[in-house]
Amino acid sequence: MKFLEKLTSKKGQVSMEIGILVAAAVAVAAIAAYFYATNVKNAQADTGASAASTTGNLTNIADSATSGISSITLTA
Template sequence: MKILEKLTSKKGQLSMEIGILVMAAVAVAAIAAYYYASNVSNSGKQITNSTNQTTQVLANAISSATAELSNITD
């Protein structure tokens, strides 16, 4: 009970400490959200690049196969 009395006897200090704790939690959450958003953005860019490369390789393979088919019928 003495600990509770000590905490409640300095109400101004307790409010300040809680405020600092809340501000620290908000700052950590904001930093984590920034890194999460930037990683999601980078992942999207990497997926787009990979998809474009795969599509290009498949288009080249289809073009080659089509050219070979036209050579067979000639």
């Protein structure tokens, strides 16, 4: 309990050490939130570009497959 007495003053005020600790925790949380938000934004852009590329490739494959249908002949 002596450790707790050192952290708080006799008047019941929160000591400067606890205030600095809370401020540091808030700063770290803000920095982490910034990096999280920027990574989500970048991932969204990359995912959109990848989806567009995949759609284009699948369209080309479907066009190639359907253009070959007319050349199919049946022999008996």
